[in-house]
Amino acid sequence: MSSYREFAKLYDDLMNDVDYEKWFKYIKKILMKHNCTPKNVLEMACGTGNITEYLCDEVNSVTCFDLSEEMLSVAYDKLRKFKNVKILNQNMIDFHLNGKYDLILCACDSINYILNYKDLQKVFVNVYNHLNHGGLFIFDINSYYKLSNIIGNNTFVEDREDIFYVWENYFDYELSLCEFYLTFFVENEGAYTRFDENHTQRAYKLEEITLALEKANFSDIKAYDGFTFNNAIPESERINFVALKAEK
Ligand SMILES: C[S@@+](CC[C@H](N)C(=O)[O-])C[C@H]1O[C@@H](n2cnc3c(N)ncnc32)[C@H](O)[C@@H]1O
Structure with missing residues (x-):
């Protein structure tokens, strides 16, 4: 892949207008709204670990992975002070981990890097299989609009x-x-x-994502506009999805 290589060293500088603390607070609000108190979390496409840092402060155990070794190397420098994190080099499409998680997270439009619908379906099935019953999958996309x-x-x-x-x-x-x-x-x-x-x-249409989540067996699917709890509209620029792996 010719992305996230040399760029990795500049990523945090170029993203300095992104308020990750606010982003994490929004994720916590989603968790409260959906009655989820995760003990262990998997973060896919963690990049340089900006959300991961907050997760490490909050939950017992964090596993994170990314496809880019260069991004992971920056993440490693940031996260090595924590004892509760595992950092891996994996691909969202075919990752395989031994554990199951209460929450799987994928932030900052990383899902848009899955370029075909079949692979998107694979990601969602894989996420479903790695979640505990009652667990949540939270991710956001750059909208089609x-x-x-x-x-x-x-x-x-x-x-x-x-x-x-x-x-x-x-x-x-x-x-x-x-x-x-x-x-x-x-x-x-x-x-x-x-x-x-x-x-x-x-660029995925909201309906395409919802259908792929339903096909993967997720339920209670929500699509929120930006960092709110309003339903996404056609002009939403960022859409936050929340999907549940139902209790048995
Ligand atoms: C926009 S960055 C977001 C990084 C991080 N989540 C954040 O909030 O800053 C997108 C990330 O997705 C990763 N990525 C793209 N395709 C991937 C895949 N198939 N599996 C795992 N990571 C992937 C890239 O390497 C990059 O780190």
């Missing part, structure tokens, strides 16, 4: 003190894929080093 209307076919430029980057995006309506072409110039002692990354995200 956001990828096609806001990000897609647009170019963004950001000029920061020591990083300049251009983010060009193309949306393919036939395949529902949004291609991101990122070019970074990173300053180091007066010289700029260039590197490039390509990312692809799949």
